[in-house]
Amino acid sequence: MSLQMLPPGQETPDVQVSWEDQQRINGFSKLNSRLSELEDQYRQKQDENEYLEDIATEIELVDEDEVVQYKIGNTFYWLKQSEVVERLEKQTDIAAAELNDLEIKVRSIKDEMDELKTVLYKKFGNAINLER
Amino acid sequence: MAASSAPKMPGQPGYVNPRGIPQAPFIEVVEDYVRNRDQVQSVLQSFQEMLSKYKYMEMSTLRRAAGLQEKIPDIQNTLDSVLFLDSKRNVDESTLTTTYELNDTLYAKANISPSDTVYLWLGANVMLEYPIAEATDLLTSKLHAAKESLKTCQEDLEFLRENITTVEVNTARVYNWDVQQRREEKQLVR
Numbered sequence: 001m002s003l004q005m006l007p008p009g010q011e012t013p014d015v016q017v018s019w020e021d022q023q024r025i026n027g028f029s030k031l032n033s034r035l036s037e038l039e040d041q042y043r044q045k046q047d048e049n050e051y052l053e054d055i056a057t058e059i060e061l062v063d064e065d066e067v068v069q070y071k072i073g074n075t076f077y078w079l080k081q082s083e084v085v086e087r088l089e090k091q092t093d094i095a096a097a098e099l100n101d102l103e104i105k106v107r108s109i110k111d112e113m114d115e116l117k118t119v120l121y122k123k124f125g126n127a128i129n130l131e132r
Numbered sequence: 133m134a135a136s137s138a139p140k141m142p143g144q145p146g147y148v149n150p151r152g153i154p155q156a157p158f159i160e161v162v163e164d165y166v167r168n169r170d171q172v173q174s175v176l177q178s179f180q181e182m183l184s185k186y187k188y189m190e191m192s193t194l195r196r197a198a199g200l201q202e203k204i205p206d207i208q209n210t211l212d213s214v215l216f217l218d219s220k221r222n223v224d225e226s227t228l229t230t231t232y233e234l235n236d237t238l239y240a241k242a243n244i245s246p247s248d249t250v251y252l253w254l255g256a257n258v259m260l261e262y263p264i265a266e267a268t269d270l271l272t273s274k275l276h277a278a279k280e281s282l283k284t285c286q287e288d289l290e291f292l293r294e295n296i297t298t299v300e301v302n303t304a305r306v307y308n309w310d311v312q313q314r315r316e317e318k319q320l321v322r
Binding site for chain 2: 016017018019022023025026027029030033034037067069072073074075076077078
């Protein structure tokens with residue numbers, strides 16, 4: 001993503017960049033880095049969510065009174081299956097809410113970036129490149 | 133640097149962010165900045181210097197953010213463990229069986245009897261005993277502080293990114309102006 005340097009020999013219109021344009025470009029650049037950060041977080045949460053879903057079906061195979069080792073921090077605690085199920089459910093709820101939250105954030109940033117893109121491409125055309 | 137003048141708003145020339153990072157100058161009209169082509173080299177070089185300063189700050193801020201991003205889950209894990217112990221303490225009196233990490237990749241079994249206190253490693257070879265409630269408070273405030281400084285790091289990174297972009301755009305524009313001038317000169321010669 002950048003304002004292109006002129007290759008020698010190419011005709012370009014002399015575009016004036018106003019302070020507003022510069023701020024739009026900066027805004028785009030800022031949103032772009034924010035987006036990659038959030039997308040990383042989103043992927044991580046998605047993995048976490050999948051693990052939790054896998055474990056939810058897996059733990060159903062264990063008898064209710066049987067003891068399972070459940071990890072909190074760096075330690076495994078010997079807990080009854082029923083209690084672990086309860087804790088996992090809570091964890092799943094939290095993870096799902098966080099995933100949803102991230103999704104909303106990612107979408108709103110993308111919308112904002114699209115808006116800036118339209119304005120900037122309209123003004124600068126080929127002189128600017130806003131693709132990732 | 134600009135301590136004598138009144139604080140500037142973001143976007144105003146001469147603005148300095150709360151952590152003292154200066155805002156890059158914006159070029160409204162290239163001709164105001166570069167009078168003739170002889171100046172192009174030195175102006176481009178000054179942009180290059182600015183850019184490497186911003187990049188340097190970006191690198192060190194990224195490092196700091198990475199450190200915090202590692203620290204935050206650690207604190208969270210400790211807090212979760214303390215909260216868990218607390219929840220167990222209130223429910224039943226029996227001992228808790230655990231498998232704990234004695235060393236890297238080496239686990240051992242331990243029984244924990246209910247306790248009103250925990251020990252927190254404070255760093256620098258110091259460990260202190262805390263009542264559970266106090267430990268929770270301490271960890272919560274540590275967690276909060278770490279999250280706050282991560283937030284400022286991210287703010288700084290975004291501010292740096294914006295200024296790097298400004299300088300990059302400045303560079304491209306001065307460069308393009310130079311190319312344009314050269315072209316016009318050539319046409320004049322013809």
